[in-house]
Amino acid sequence: MSQPGSFLQINRVHLSFGHTIALDDISFDVRQDEIRAIIGPNGAGKTSLLNCISGFYRPQEGHILFDEHDLTQTPTHEIAKVGVARTFQNIALYTGLSTLDNLMAARHIHMKQPSLASALYWGPARREEVKNRRIVEEIIDFLEIAHIRNAVVGALPYGLRKRVELGRALALEPKVLLLDEPMAGMNVEEKEDMARFILDIHERRGIPIILIEHDMGLVMDISDRVVVLDFGIKIADGTPDAIKADENVIRAYLGEA
Ligand SMILES: Nc1ncnc2c1ncn2[C@@H]1O[C@H](COP(=O)(O)OP(=O)(O)O)[C@@H](O)[C@H]1O
Ligand SMILES: [Mg+2]
Structure with missing residues (x-):
């Protein structure tokens, strides 16, 4: 099931809260050597996805494979020990x-x-x-x-x-770092500092980073590949250049005033 070169694999994850579908059949992989961004409008399911990876939420369907573990089956208190660390939106x-x-x-x-x-x-x-x-x-x-x-x-x-x-x-x-809007609410200088730290961590420690961030310029600058969510659905996945040119993305997100 796990693809060569992929370090963390999200496989057909589905998460709903009553009638709200937070994540609808989401799949993508993260390689060892990349900064992987997740973008999308508010309520798109970004934080829910990080919560599934870090064991705070249990998806009803799907698997999250990481270093021989299925994180959807790993007890929450074990997830930090297997090497997943995160920061929170709040x-x-x-x-x-x-x-x-x-x-x-x-x-x-x-x-x-x-x-x-x-x-x-x-x-x-x-x-x-x-x-x-x-x-x-x-x-x-x-x-x-x-x-x-x-x-x-x-x-x-x-x-x-x-x-x-x-x-x-x-x-x-950690063996993988999950960052939920680490630069939200910061001024330009603070954002630049944070971006520098993220890049340094990635290089020095050689660990992949999953980054949720709203500042589009920053995301496109520092990430290797970008997943775009909208209403719980993955609408695009690719390099920053491909994402910038993607019509679905422009409609759903970048075009948003
Ligand atoms: N614990 C929860 N209970 C009920 N609904 C939730 C819960 N967590 C998230 N949701 C819903 O899931 C959807 C995605 O939310 P979220 O993952 O926080 O989006 P984002 O981080 O992209 O802004 C929203 O409709 C939100 O209201
Ligand atoms: Mg969020």
Whole structure:
């Protein structure tokens, strides 16, 4: 079933809520070496699709194949462990904790030593803590958020919170990264920074990224292939140039004032 070269495969996924069909027979694949964008008007089903990949929603039909797993059958709490990390359209962080603590919390899924053991047996638990700390410090440097490492996240400006959320996803050391409108609500400069981070992550870590984004210029600049959804239906799938020239897309989306 899985095609050579494809890293993640969405296979005939159907999701409905009562009479609302959020995803209607959706199929596409994501290769290891690409940034794959999902675009479409509000309500098109973009977030629902990410929710199916990350196990928040269970599609009624279809399969999502990733690294030997069918994510539609994988318990939700296992999905981060198999290597899927995401950010949310509405930022989801521990608002009362610092940047550092939010990133460290993400490392807990990798900690083999339970916390009681950490108190009692400082040997292996201590080594693990040092390793987690090093990984988190590298991410803080990389995302240029050292100046807010001890700041309470809830008090940070929106653009920085978005960056912390990206950091938290990276702290999971994912094999694939799902980003739901990471640049929404940002000014031009913040958007450019975020685009640069996304490209850097993709290059340095060599992981595929699935990106939902409304800023069409940005999407066309940084993605390799684009899926277009409209009312739960996939209306186009191709390179940015092909998508820009696609009549269905122009009608459904780009032509929208
Ligand atoms: N939990 C839910 N319960 C009921 N309807 C939902 C739920 N999640 C999404 N939907 C519906 O599915 C459709 C697609 O929504 P969504 O995936 O959020 O679109 P997008 O992210 O493209 O704006 C919408 O009609 C939305 O109302
Ligand atoms: Mg959405």
